[in-house]
Amino acid sequence: MLLPPANWLPQAPLEHLHLDWLTSAGIEVAILRLDQIDPLISGNKWFKLVEHLKAADRAGAEGIISLGGAHSNHLHALAAAGKRLGFKTVGLLRGHAQETPTVQDLQAFGMQLHWLGYGGYRARNEPGFWEPWLAQYPQLYAVPEGGGGLSGALGCAAIKEQAQAQLATLGWSDYHGWWLACGTGTTLAGLVLAEAGVHPVYGALAVPEDHGVAPQVESIMQSAGLATAGYELIDASRGGFAKVDPVLLEFIEQTEQASGIPLEPLYTGKALLALKQQVEAGRFAPGTRLIFIHTGGLQGRRGFSASR
Incomplete structure (x- = not known):
């Protein structure tokens, strides 16, 4: 048997994300802390x-x-x-x-x-x-x-259940969409499958558009026999995978100080900065409620920091 005991199910806390640029725009964001599900088998x-x-x-x-x-x-x-x-x-x-x-x-x-x-x-x-x-x-x-692949996406569909089970603890009855970083598009595809068009899923691309995330998502949808509607991909790669710049690093440092939530520059940091840019551009109306997924990946920060 490769699977853990049936009673071993990692749980990710859902908590309010309090940042000035959200408050000033009247946008509510809850962050699903997949980085906290396990010390080693972390994130999505x-x-x-x-x-x-x-x-x-x-x-x-x-x-x-x-x-x-x-x-x-x-x-x-x-x-x-x-x-x-x-x-x-x-x-x-x-x-x-x-x-x-x-x-x-x-x-x-x-x-x-x-x-x-x-x-x-x-x-x-x-x-x-x-x-x-x-x-x-x-x-x-x-x-x-x-x-x-489809198997990876089907596993990620369970992420929606974890978030929905905690909405009442935030005082929310519903939400208006998801926001998360995309590397292969598998987690996004899983959420799209789980939502079945009820809530949109916004994917912040950590890789350039020519890396084929959109075709991969479409392939998973086709394998599941579903249409590819219900999601949008936004370029957040800042020039390429693993490309960072002073603006991104400063944003991460300020956000960590303000929220106490650790970020990394390859996925979650880029995704949150892309959300800030969309919010400041007026993309979302005041009163919008979004669930932002912290997809983990913090272990990779060690090598990145050492190489800078």
């Missing part, structure tokens, strides 16, 4: 993994093989889950061998690593990519980069 990554683990169990697999980079939140959560729940994990990494805090954790958690170089990693979406790896590890179940 657990939700993206859970349906993959169920599929691996059904297939009789002994563990998971997946892909990511040297700061990958997905591989970090996967390796931590493997160590905690006792299943084997193998990571196929982008680029050449390097030491980062994340890589050190992967090794400490018992994940076996293979570095693919950059050309080898680019081949991950080509037909036949998985064949030699599954021949080498026939007892493992292959999970896409970032825990993506």
Whole structure:
């Protein structure tokens, strides 16, 4: 069994986000703290993994093989889950061998690593990519980069339930939409599936538009047999994935001081700054209530800070 005990369900607190630029615009935002669900298996990554683990169990697999980079939140959560729940994990990494805090954790958690170089990693979406790896590890179940695909999205649909169950504690009876960072679009797709058009989902792109998030979301919707309405993608990449600038870093520092909520510059920090820009541009009417998802990823801050 790869799955945790049935009574192990990580819970994310939903709390008011008090910031001056929201108050002055008359906008209410509640932040769903996925960064607090678990010390290691943090953020949206657990939700993206859970349906993959169920599929691996059904297939009789002994563990998971997946892909990511040297700061990958997905591989970090996967390796931590493997160590905690006792299943084997193998990571196929982008680029050449390097030491980062994340890589050190992967090794400490018992994940076996293979570095693919950059050309080898680019081949991950080509037909036949998985064949030699599954021949080498026939007892493992292959999970896409970032825990993506329909299975990853279906796991993320549970995020809506966690938020809705806590609305009354905020004094809310309803809300007007979701706002979150997008890397692959899997979490956004899960929320779109769960909402089925009732509330819009706004995705702040942490990657440039040419990284294919929109086609990936559409592919998941088609796999689920649903239309692709109900969401909007907004460019928040600030020039590229992992691109940061003084404005972003200053915004993160000020927001952390004002709210006490830790952010990172690759996903959640960019998403919240993009929301501020949209609010100041008059995108949302006074009285709008939004749920902002803190997708975690704080472990990746360590290597980022060390490289600056």
